[in-house]
Amino acid sequence: xxxxxxxxxxxxxxxxxxxxxxxxxxxxxxxxxxxxxxxxxxxxxxxxxxxxxxxxxxxxxxxxxxxxxxxxxxxxxxxxxxxxxxxxxxxxxxxxxxxxxxxxxxxxxxxxxxxxxxxxxxxxxxxxxxxxxxxxxxxxxxxxxxxxxxxxxxxxxxxxxxxxxxxxxxxxxxxxxxxxxxxxxxxxxxxxxxxxxxxxxxxxxxxxxxxxxxxxxxxxxxxxxxxxxxxxxxxxxxxxxxxxxxxxxxxxxxxxxxxxxxxxxxxxxxxxxxxxxxxxxxxxxxxxxxxxxxxxxxxxxxxxxxxxxxxxxxxxxxxxxxxxxxxxxxxxxxxxxxxxxxxxxx
Amino acid sequence: xxxxxxxxxxxxxxxxxxxxxxxxxxxxxxxxxxxxxxxxxxxxxxxxxxxxxxxxxxxxxxxxxxxxxxxxxxxxxxxxxxxxxxxxxxxxxxxxxxxxxxxxxxxxxxxxxxxxxxxxxxxxxxxxxxxxxxxxxxxxxxxxxxxxxxxxxxxxxxxxxxxxxxxxxxxxxxxxxxxxxxxxxxxxxxxxxxxxxxxxxxxxxxxxxxxxxxxxxxxxxxxxxxxxxxxxxxxxxxxxxxxxxxxxxxxxxxxxxxxxxxxxxxxxxxxxxxxxxxxxxxxxxxxxxxxxxxxxxxxxxxxxxxxxxxxxx
Numbered sequence: 055x056x057x058x059x060x061x062x063x064x065x066x067x068x069x070x071x072x073x074x075x076x077x078x079x080x081x082x083x084x085x086x087x088x089x090x091x092x093x094x095x096x097x098x099x100x101x102x103x104x105x106x107x108x109x110x111x112x113x114x115x116x117x118x119x120x121x122x123x124x125x126x127x128x129x130x131x132x133x134x135x136x137x138x139x140x141x142x143x144x145x146x147x148x149x150x151x152x153x154x155x156x157x158x159x160x161x162x163x164x165x166x167x168x169x170x171x172x173x174x175x176x177x178x179x180x181x182x183x184x185x186x187x188x189x190x191x192x193x194x195x196x197x198x199x200x201x202x203x204x205x206x207x208x209x210x211x212x213x214x215x216x217x218x219x220x221x222x223x224x225x226x227x228x229x230x231x232x233x234x235x236x237x238x239x240x241x242x243x244x245x246x247x248x249x250x251x252x253x254x255x256x257x258x259x260x261x262x263x264x265x266x267x268x269x270x271x272x273x274x275x276x277x278x279x280x281x282x283x284x285x286x287x288x289x290x291x292x293x294x295x296x297x298x299x300x301x302x303x304x305x306x307x308x309x310x311x312x313x314x315x316x317x318x319x320x321x322x323x324x325x326x327x328x329x330x331x332x333x334x335x336x337x338x339x340x341x342x343x344x345x346x347x348x349x350x351x352x353x354x355x356x357x358x359x360x361x362x363x364x365x366x367x368x369x370x371x372x373x374x375x376x377x378x379x380x381x382x383x384x385x386x387x388x389x390x391x392x393x394x395x396x397x398x399x400x
Numbered sequence: 401x402x403x404x405x406x407x408x409x410x411x412x413x414x415x416x417x418x419x420x421x422x423x424x425x426x427x428x429x430x431x432x433x434x435x436x437x438x439x440x441x442x443x444x445x446x447x448x449x450x451x452x453x454x455x456x457x458x459x460x461x462x463x464x465x466x467x468x469x470x471x472x473x474x475x476x477x478x479x480x481x482x483x484x485x486x487x488x489x490x491x492x493x494x495x496x497x498x499x500x501x502x503x504x505x506x507x508x509x510x511x512x513x514x515x516x517x518x519x520x521x522x523x524x525x526x527x528x529x530x531x532x533x534x535x536x537x538x539x540x541x542x543x544x545x546x547x548x549x550x551x552x553x554x555x556x557x558x559x560x561x562x563x564x565x566x567x568x569x570x571x572x573x574x575x576x577x578x579x580x581x582x583x584x585x586x587x588x589x590x591x592x593x594x595x596x597x598x599x600x601x602x603x604x605x606x607x608x609x610x611x612x613x614x615x616x617x618x619x620x621x622x623x624x625x626x627x628x629x630x631x632x633x634x635x636x637x638x639x640x641x642x643x644x645x646x647x648x649x650x651x652x653x654x655x656x657x658x659x660x661x662x663x664x665x666x667x668x669x670x671x672x673x674x675x676x677x678x679x680x681x682x683x684x685x686x687x688x689x690x691x692x693x694x695x696x697x698x699x700x701x702x703x704x705x706x707x708x709x710x711x712x713x
């Protein structure tokens with residue numbers, strides 16, 4: 055178990071810099087999720103921590119030790135890969151024992167640790183099978199088991215669920231959460247899926263183009279996104295953005311704010327409530343309704359051409375082409391600078 | 401008529417042609433192997449025509465097995481040549497494939513050069529090797545030995561150490577056309593020609609190796625050697641089996657190299673023996689041919705088991 059410190063970490067491939075100076079503190083036992091769109095550098099950052107990519111600049115420390123020059127196998131980290139990367143010619147048991155064997159661990163110790171890990175993951179029945187004969191979910195467990203056996207200080211997960219089908223993904227997500235509960239080891243988890251990030255993380259790190267956009271607890275990111283990018287990335291469906299001109303004349307009064315033209319107003323679909331036309335913050339023409347049963351996603355467009363989504367409990371009675379008005383509690387509205395995208399407090 | 405029947409019907413001409421192609425020669429060989437049949441006989445001119453009245457039963461087989469001195473030698477030699485070539489090409493091919501699998505400047509050219517021996521005709525290959533490389537006087541072999549002898553002669557004049565070198569005998573170049581060495585000459589030249597084939601197959605297979613597995617092994621603390629033994633070799637099991645199988649088929653029927661190196665002097669395999677019999681005794685040649693078919697089948701069964709197991713896995 056160990057904390058992790060990143061200081062001004064950079065990654066360059068020849069001329070191109072892909073990670074532009076990342077500073078991050080991860081506490082002992084924390085579950086940290088790196089999230090961001092593809093190509094944001096989250097996997098590269100993880101691989102730099104693992105020792106699979108060289109660190110061009112800055113320092114990575116695990117515990118008190120700087121590990122920049124430490125070989126991957128000596129860093130005390132274990133990684134679960136997206137493609138599982140199981141050794142195809144070895145049985146499940148041998149897959150899990152391989153690392154310990156390379157470290158010249160005594161055979162009875164290997165056996166004890168492999169069986170303990172298999173027990174935790176409920177794969178004891180498959181120990182003699184080859185990975186080829188396992189389902190995707192079982193392979194994923196073996197990959198996790200291979201990591202557990204090494205008793206690492208830090209677990210690294212590189213999009214571990216993206217090769218699983220939807221139902222299995224939810225189940226495995228729960229299992230990973232339970233595993234963290236049980237082992238209390240520091241875990242770093244990379245994903246592009248904000249739902250995984252929200253449900254698993256103690257702390258989310260949102261990355262874009264090799265820069266950290268915001269670090270915080272899931273709820274902090276949801277309630278107080280530091281900029282428009284984070285605001286849109288966290289939450290599903292995405293937060294709606296409006297210019298002041300898209301809103302109704304009464305909006306400033308309802309929201310109790312002065313609305314200016316260099317401002318973006320962010321309203322989350324789930325916070326919007328249907329109201330009378332007279333009280334409207336924003337009014338839109340109904341375009342499409344996606345009825346999910348428990349809720350309905352209502353797609354609308356304002357007179358000024360801004361499209362937005364509202365999440366309502368029941369599908370609206372209005373027909374396509376008719377207008378619906380929405381209001382929102384003033385404390386649930388977000389304001390961002392139009393040019394920089396930074397949050398405006400007020 | 402359902403689709404299956406149509407498919408079968410459409411295949412029929414090709415299958416029939418292949419069957420005729422295979423069965424007619426095999427049948428004739430079998431037939432001749434039971435006859436007294438020679439190309440030229442002044443004493444018994446009736447033997448020069450293949451006819452049932454010349455029936456000899458298993459006489460040709462007995463003759464080949466017990467009376468001709470070269471049969472067992474040819475079988476032994478066939479296996480020696482094929483086995484040696486297989487070991488050399490697989491080991492060397494693996495080493496070279498791994499060496500050129502990393503990126504370095506000029507990799508494309510190096511790869512083309514590596515493959516090029518495979519495009520040399522076997523007979524040309526044999527002529528080049530036996531005359532320009534292995535010849536004890538004019539070839540590299542002779543030149544190298546001569547150079548070494550010169551070097552040692554020069555070192556004899558050295559103070560103190562010179563006494564040590566003075567004890568060295570003068571080296572003699574090996575003549576690869578001799579009875580004892582001609583098989584090794586053939587092994588060398590064919591291995592040189594077929595190593596590129598192994599390199600080619602192994603190289604493509606190495607490129608399909610999963611890099612994440614290697615990274616996982618790296619994190620597991622596996623050394624480069626351990627990665628090679630536990631990941632790369634198992635990954636290459638199938639291509640190795642294929643190289644072994646294809647080469648066995650080709651090298652059991654080597655002929656040109658043996659003919660050019662020593663005209664069978666000290667080095668015969670079954671096809672060469674058949675060739676020698678064919679100069680007059682067709683009956684004995686056919687019987688030897690049947691033995692060759694049996695040998696090839698034994699080898700094929702072993703190979704198919706090996707490869708088949710690999711392909712099923």
